[in-house]
Amino acid sequence: MFYNAPMRLLTQIEKQRVCDLLTSLVGINSVVISPEQANHDRAEERMADFLNDHLHKMGMTVELREVYPGRPNLIAHWPGQGGNRSMMLESHMDTVSTEGMTVAPFAAQILNGRMYGRGTCDTKGSTAAFLTALAIAAESGQLPNDKLYYVGTVSEETGCLGAAELVKSGFRTEAAIVGEPTGCRVVTAHKxxxxxxxxxxxxxxxxxxxxxxxxxxxxxxxxxxxxxxxxxxxxxxxxxxxxxxxxxxxxxxxxxxxxxxxxxxxxxxxxxxxxxxxxxxxxxxxxxxxxxxxxxxxxxxxxxxxxxNPPLDCPSDAPLTGRLLELCGRANGQNRPEGVHYFADSGAFYQAGIRTVLFGPGNIAQAHKADEYIEVNQLFQATEIILNLLTEHAGKPILCNAE
CATH class of the missing domain: 3.30.70.360 (Alpha-Beta Plaits)
Structure with a gap:
């Protein structure tokens, strides 16, 4: 167990790195109002193209699987990395409309410790945290001995169609962390x-x-x-x-x-x-x-x-869940699983047999709001939690019941 181990915190350079990545992500208009509009505007494709380039620079192999014309799911992993166990970090690439916003939707302006813009909270903050943690762990040679995937899905805001199509195609991992604004808490159940x-x-x-x-x-x-x-x-x-x-x-x-x-x-x-x-x-x-x-x-x-859409009800004693709860307890004292009333891509994954939890920075109360924002300190904390999840198991599997 790692209950008493000190957390590996981000350096100032690493904090700037995750902020810069989130700024770039927010600057991409990936608004999806309806499937018809999305098919025409190819909004999610812009996100997929950016992530494709970013992940390739991290040394990952990227596959784009088109769900609808111009609307691809993205699947990335390091070739040859990992053992027999597999897990994914997942976040959706679409955002809701910018209509009625009281802040510049794509400017990613930071004021009083908050970054404002469409998608900062739901859920590009999770994307930035996940990818920054993966990159830092890989650069330091501290990846765990699990086959790691990053997955970006389309159409979460219009029915989780991308996640449903992904599992329909046969894609599976043993466990998954789905990025949603949970306030850096571990959510194991939703309706x-x-x-x-x-x-x-x-x-x-x-x-x-x-x-x-x-x-x-x-x-x-x-x-x-x-x-x-x-x-x-x-x-x-x-x-x-x-x-x-x-x-x-x-x-x-x-x-x-x-x-x-x-x-x-x-x-x-x-x-x-x-x-x-x-x-x-x-x-x-x-x-x-x-x-x-x-x-x-x-x-x-x-x-x-x-x-x-399917619900989520992941056992709290699943290996990944236990390790994430342990890290959250050390980072913010929140070491108990929680349930939420909203739903996400997690339901489709859990229904397909993937042990799935929700986790990410931000407050769900800010999702879809006219002044959407994320607390920058939560962005840092989420990155640190995922980074420690990876580096504390460097060369070892996360998905193992025995310590």
Whole structure:
């Protein structure tokens, strides 16, 4: 164990190095608003091209795997490095829109110990920390005896499609650290999103004679009552020790044509967040069955769209998890695994059998915000934690249960 070992801290030159890299990453417009826009703008390709060049200079072999035209996942490793065990450091290359930002989105300006700009927090800060730590460890000849990969994915902000395609193609490692703004804490669990669209179908008529029609909006109001009544109670029946209960909320409603017409159709969107014990398929089946029983024969409804992403529930005693928790304990006192309510690429990796945790600098409260920023000291701390994870196992495997 390494509980009492002093942390290897960054030098001033190394601190400047990680700041310079993050400045370069933030300066690349990799905004993805929709898959259609991304296919046209090739925003993620700009990030992939920069990272390709940067990783080649680090001596890594880089493979670009196109997920959609102009939108490649990136996989890098050192040829011939590592033994039989493998792990990846992963972060997504896309960011959300810059619309409404109150700071220059691509300037990476540092003020009062914070670097501002789109992606500083989510999640180019993690990318800079991971790559700087890898580079320093490699240059000093202190890499562990695990086959190390850096992976950059596309389309995390629009459904984690890049990660899903990566595992679909057969890519696997034994363990993974997914870069997200966890405040330099180790996250081992998150919920899985479940999105549904539901439509009620009535009969239109003139609003002056409402009894001659069937009001689809009134039907939908009964579904809203179900979601916030019996269905909420049902979801509360199963809980996760870190995540609590699953949730579901009605987030959009669209109904009616004109003020003087009884609406024949009403549509609603539902956002569910499921604990790992609940599968999306079984939850949808239970929802439809219970809703039909609640409504009886009076309401005609149909679920028109279902989308979901997998949750994360990695054992806290997995080798990589234990070592990362140990280092976080030494660096910031946070040596207990945590759960979060948002989701990330981690779900796809964990579902594929990869022992996965979330870790990175930044506060999730700043992700997607108009004044997005990262605390520079957290950027340094994340780099130090990953660097120590690598160098303290120089020539030895990280992924080994025996010390």
């Amino acid at each position: 899985g999103p479940l999105w549904m669209e539901i439509e009620t179908r009535g009969k239109a008529c003139h609003a002056s004679v409402p009894d001659e029609g069937v009001n689809a909006i009134e039907m939908m109001s009964r579904i809203v009552a179900f979601v916030h009544g019996p269905w909420k109670e049902y979801l509360q029946g199963r809980r996760h020790p870190m995540l609590g209960a699953s949730t579901m909320a009605v987030t959009m409603i669209d109904g009616g044509m004109m003020v003087n017409i009884i609406p024949a159709s009403c549509k609603a969107s539902l956002d569910g967040r499921l604990i790992p014990a609940l599968s999306a398929k079984e939850t949808v089946n239970d929802f439809q069955r219970m809703l039909a029983a609640y409504l009886g024969d009076d309401t005609d409804f149909v679920v028109t769209k279902i989308e979901s």
